[in-house]
Amino acid sequence: xxxxxxxxxxxxxxxxxxxxxxxxxxxxxxxxxxxxxxxxxxxxxxxxxxxxxxxxxxxxxxxxxxxxxxxxxxxxxxxxxxxxxxxxxxxxxxxxxxxxxxxxxxxxxxxxxxxxxxxxxxxxxxxxxxxxxxxxxxxxxxxxxxxxxxxxxxxxxxxxxxxxxxxxxxxxxxxxxxxxxxxxxxxxxxxxxxxxxxxxxxxxxxxxxxxxxxxxx
Ligand code: E4P
Numbered sequence: 001x002x003x004x005x006x007x008x009x010x011x012x013x014x015x016x017x018x019x020x021x022x023x024x025x026x027x028x029x030x031x032x033x034x035x036x037x038x039x040x041x042x043x044x045x046x047x048x049x050x051x052x053x054x055x056x057x058x059x060x061x062x063x064x065x066x067x068x069x070x071x072x073x074x075x076x077x078x079x080x081x082x083x084x085x086x087x088x089x090x091x092x093x094x095x096x097x098x099x100x101x102x103x104x105x106x107x108x109x110x111x112x113x114x115x116x117x118x119x120x121x122x123x124x125x126x127x128x129x130x131x132x133x134x135x136x137x138x139x140x141x142x143x144x145x146x147x148x149x150x151x152x153x154x155x156x157x158x159x160x161x162x163x164x165x166x167x168x169x170x171x172x173x174x175x176x177x178x179x180x181x182x183x184x185x186x187x188x189x190x191x192x193x194x195x196x197x198x199x200x201x202x203x204x205x206x207x208x209x210x211x212x213x214x215x216x217x
């Protein structure tokens with residue numbers, strides 16, 4: 001399973017990347033706003049740091065304008081995945097980008113039917129949003145299961161990039177289902193290391209060690 005980091009915070013990406021935890025990065029207009037940085041500058045900085053795919057999202061809503069924006073974003077670096085929304089125009093742009101050999105991440109996917117269209121349009125990645133479905137009392141993980149089954153049924157090559165991840169359990173569940181990639185905020189990835197019994201066990205070991213009066217170095 002590949003780990004993408006869902007942020008445009010360069011320092012946070014660097015910390016995880018130095019540990020070998022980063023197979024790619026996803027950004028979106030909200031994350032660019034949060035970073036307070038210029039999209040072209042920050043995306044270039046991320047692409048220089050991370051060798052895997054870095055998703056940069058178009059903001060036009062008509063295919064012809066998306067294509068102009070996407071081609072500009074693709075010029076930032078060879079590891080750019082152009083991110084387009086799952087609209088009919090987005091699918092049109094996806095097909096155009098894929099035909100020219102660009103990586104494409106089709107985002108804002110909320111149904112299996114949409115995921116089928118993205119695969120047919122040549123998407124490199126499909127991004128189903130788990131958390132936002134859970135927010136409206138639907139089952140985000142069930143969508144990942146459905147897309148996995150459909151893509152396997154027809155041997156679609158599009159990778160399932162589970163997005164809108166809010167918890168450690170989302171990541172473990174996506175791994176069990178067989179999502180190809182997860183993208184999660186840095187804090188959620190770091191929280192994967194936490195367990196209450198690890199903390200409790202370490203506390204006891206340190207107390208007992210102090211009682212031995214020994215030192216290792
Ligand atoms: C995916 O590429 C999106 O950037 C992201 O996962 C959206 O997550 P959110 O629903 O927490 O904003």
